[in-house]
Amino acid sequence: MPDASTADAVPPLPSPADQAERLIGLGVHEIAGIPAEDIRAFARTADRDRDVLLAVHPDRAPASALAPLLLRDGKPGFVVVDMPDVDRFAPTSVELPDAPLYFVAGPDRGDHMSNWSPEEALPALTEDGRTPLVLTEGIHWVLQQPAVLERNLCFMTIGSRLRKANGALDARTPAIWISNGTGRDGRERRNAPKVGWCWWGNRHTWLGFASASGREGQ
Numbered sequence: 001m002p003d004a005s006t007a008d009a010v011p012p013l014p015s016p017a018d019q020a021e022r023l024i025g026l027g028v029h030e031i032a033g034i035p036a037e038d039i040r041a042f043a044r045t046a047d048r049d050r051d052v053l054l055a056v057h058p059d060r061a062p063a064s065a066l067a068p069l070l071l072r073d074g075k076p077g078f079v080v081v082d083m084p085d086v087d088r089f090a091p092t093s094v095e096l097p098d099a100p101l102y103f104v105a106g107p108d109r110g111d112h113m114s115n116w117s118p119e120e121a122l123p124a125l126t127e128d129g130r131t132p133l134v135l136t137e138g139i140h141w142v143l144q145q146p147a148v149l150e151r152n153l154c155f156m157t158i159g160s161r162l163r164k165a166n167g168a169l170d171a172r173t174p175a176i177w178i179s180n181g182t183g184r185d186g187r188e189r190r191n192a193p194k195v196g197w198c199w200w201g202n203r204h205t206w207l208g209f210a211s212a213s214g215r216e217g218q
Contacts, residue, residue, distance in 0.1 A: 010109050011147045016046035019054040019144050026069045026143065032060035034100055042101045042218060053104040053144065053212075058136040060100050062087040063174075063195060066139045070193035072146060072178065077139075077193035081184050085162065086195065089174050091134050092161035093122065097217025104137050104215055109148055109155050110208030118158045118173045118200050121209040130211040132159035135174040135195070138210050142176060142193060149193060151178055155210040156198065172197035175207055 013019065020043035023029060024036045034056070046052050063079070063086045070077025079086050096102065108130070113121050125132055133141070138157040142149050154177035162170035175198050181190025198204060 010107075011145050013051055013053055013107075013141075013145055015048075016043040016052060016054050016103075019043060022144055023054065023056070028056060028061055028066070028069070031065045032056045032100060034060065039101065045218075046103060051106055052216075053107050053137065053141055055102055055104050055137050055140045057096060057100050057102065058087075058091070058134065061136065063089070063135045063139060066136060066143070067193075067195045070139065070142055070146075072149065072193050073191040075189060075192035077142075077195065078179075078185075078189060080194065080196040083172075083174075083195070083197055086135070086174070089135055089160040089162045091159055092163070092169065094131050094134060094159040095215075096134070097215055099217035102215055102217040104133070104140075104212045106213035107133065107137075107141055108211055109153065110210055111153055113209045114153075114207060115203045115205045116209065117203045118156060118198070118209070120203075121156075122158055125209065125211050130213065131215070133157045133210040133212060134159040135176075136160075137212070138174075138176050139195070141210070146193075149176065149178060152206040153208070154178060154206060155208045157210055169200075171200045173200050177207065 135157045156175040179194040
């Protein structure tokens with residue numbers, strides 16, 4: 001297994017109040033069916049001394065609805081064509097608060113785990129007391145702080161997995177990175193934010209593993 005080092009440094013998040021306004025400006029409250037004032041009110045409950053991400057529960061705002069709101073170099077985000085079941089990738093091995101809105105504390109991109117496989121990363125994160133981000137949390141993070149997505153420094157969100165009809169887990173694991181505009185992505189999508197997948201047992205030098213120190217609901 002590759003060596004683990006200390007967590008990477010990524011740009012800080014905006015204040016929870018600013019995050020609330022960002023979500024409202026993007027229309028996420030309408031996607032989720034949550035009044036704008038409820039999002040503002042929840043943001044005011046945040047501990048101002050902590051770096052927290054304001055997230056909408058995936059049951060209210062699925063990945064397929066959030067991905068097109070991503071923007072990089074003037075190009076909107078997208079989900080790869082061979083992931084039409086993206087919204088079936090549900091929280092697995094993590095427990096989300098039973099609330100429409102919640103905070104994700106201390107998000108980290110996991111650069112120190114680049115070139116690890118998801119299979120290797122999950123037990124290491126657990127041992128370190130970290131919880132892997134689910135896909136929608138990763139999208140929320142990039143929506144609020146686009147700079148966390150960099151060339152050769154992107155991330156997987158292995159808290160989301162797809163359970164098949166027979167009970168086994170699908171070998172695909174979600175990730176968020178930057179399109180090269182090749183293949184089925186199309187040249188017009190070069191440099192656009194991309195929601196896709198990688199195999200559970202494969203390593204990628206340009207993908208870390210996004211995680212958090214915890215979650216707090218209403």
